[in-house]
Amino acid sequence: MSVCQVRQLKIGEGKPKVCIPVVETTTSSILKQIQFLQSYLFDIIELRIDFYQDIHDLQKVQDLLMQIRNQTEKPLLLTYRSAREGGQIQLSDEAYLALVKTACQSQCIDMIDVELMSGNVLVCQMVDIAHQNHVKVLMSYHDFEQTPKIQEMKQYLENMEILGADLCKIAVMPHRYQDVVDLLNITMEMSHRLSRPIVTMSMGSIGKISRIVGELTGSAMTFASVNQASAPGQMEVEDLQKLLEVIHHD
Numbered sequence: 001m002s003v004c005q006v007r008q009l010k011i012g013e014g015k016p017k018v019c020i021p022v023v024e025t026t027t028s029s030i031l032k033q034i035q036f037l038q039s040y041l042f043d044i045i046e047l048r049i050d051f052y053q054d055i056h057d058l059q060k061v062q063d064l065l066m067q068i069r070n071q072t073e074k075p076l077l078l079t080y081r082s083a084r085e086g087g088q089i090q091l092s093d094e095a096y097l098a099l100v101k102t103a104c105q106s107q108c109i110d111m112i113d114v115e116l117m118s119g120n121v122l123v124c125q126m127v128d129i130a131h132q133n134h135v136k137v138l139m140s141y142h143d144f145e146q147t148p149k150i151q152e153m154k155q156y157l158e159n160m161e162i163l164g165a166d167l168c169k170i171a172v173m174p175h176r177y178q179d180v181v182d183l184l185n186i187t188m189e190m191s192h193r194l195s196r197p198i199v200t201m202s203m204g205s206i207g208k209i210s211r212i213v214g215e216l217t218g219s220a221m222t223f224a225s226v227n228q229a230s231a232p233g234q235m236e237v238e239d240l241q242k243l244l245e246v247i248h249h250d
């Protein structure tokens with residue numbers, strides 16, 4: 001597996017890196033939650049900005065990012081998850097681009113989520129802005145309804161690499177155990193084939209196994225919750241850390 005370094009963190013090496021999404025809606029509740037997280041063991045904070053009530057006010061977004069940066073040195077991933085892919089709101093292309101620009105230029109974030117399905121032109125613009133500002137791109141694809149065909153999932157991951165992703169991520173919904181096994185199989189294959197770390201998860205209850213076996217299959221990051229999950233199947237961080245430790249090998 002290849003490695004993507006963010007601050008001191010080497011994503012793609014050793015145990016999967018644990019990311020905790022913050023899904024609060026106001027500046028004060030977001031800052032409070034991040035303060036609260038300090039007592040937990042994890043690697044990355046994901047700010048789910050689609051939950052933020054002032055997402056349309058870019059000055060407020062910038063101020064928020066600044067306050068977060070002053071509060072924690074943890075690697076910070078900024079994610080706008082579109083309603084189309086299971087998030088809270090749908091921004092226009094212009095608003096999405098402006099948000100990405102503000103976040104990357106703030107110099108307060110380390111990684112940004114870019115949705116593959118935004119279209120190649122927009123994706124390339126966002127990747128350029130991120131890289132000009134030394135922000136890593138976690139490119140993503142989500143399907144909350146089903147697990148796409150194997151060939152399709154592989155193609156998504158390949159396209160992400162071609163479009164300049166630093167990390168390539170897919171999150172899909174299983175309906176049967178075979179869907180979970182398919183996801184694990186393509187993870188193993190693509191983590192060898194691509195020259196970027198990949199992140200995969202099979203959501204929901206039957207997909208939980210995919211959130212703990214990344215060290216074996218080659219999924220470099222896994223998402224866990226503290227009180228509030230941002231997707232079905234996420235485990236509480238303490239439970240996840242125990243399971244990752246049990247599976248860990250030298």
Ligand SMILES: O=C1C[C@@](O)(C(=O)O)C[C@@H](O)[C@@H]1O
Nearest residue numbers: 021079171201203223230231
């Ligand atoms: O894309 C992902 C993965 C995720 O959907 C999950 O299944 O854990 C959770 C989201 O917050 C994150 O942006």
